[in-house]
Amino acid sequence: MAYTYDEDGVMINYDKTPLVATNICPICNQGGKHSIENISSSESSNQCCITYKCCSCRKFFITVHDYPLGIGNSMPDLKTYPYKQIKIDIPEYLKNDYPEFYDLYIEAMTAESYNLLNAAGMVYRKSLESLVKNYWMKKLPEETETIKTELLSKTINRFEEPLIKSLAKASSWLGNDASHIVKRHPDYSVVELKKFIRTLFLLLAYYSVGEDAQHFVDNS
């Protein structure tokens, strides 16, 4: 099968329809001129498959393309295996102090990397609830039972810092959208939900560590 390779990826002349394949390795996320080890096609399933060896990590990955069926020059579907690796970027402090949140957030990221966006959205929502509730139960241990059972919106309203409150509210609204059939904010997706939750947990970590430092200074 004839193909050419440039900065946009591989162009394969497959049944006279050019097919642009990925040039990003899903294992190490590096682009570049990966070595093509094999190209094979199956007419019975209307698919073709390219096996690469990454020019950076030297590991193998494959891309699978639906056969274009000769309809115009529209881009065929493209799948890459293995699935993209998730990059864990949660501060160690949160992993130790909020283990349930940490596990849920990693689970949501994993679902997202598999392109299971509905599942990812619901688990991101659950991770938000775990983070907010546990934050307040740590801060007000005597109110643990109340915080555990009250509505999430009520727990969010306990925050006084406006940016934290807005981030928690926005995350909760988009999390609700991810859990219901009718979306109130259809222009926003799991991408924004993750962005808001991520900024929220970074800000909470910032304040918590800052308060620890303040306590240390005040008592020294």
Ligand SMILES: [Zn+2]
């Ligand atoms: Zn690689």
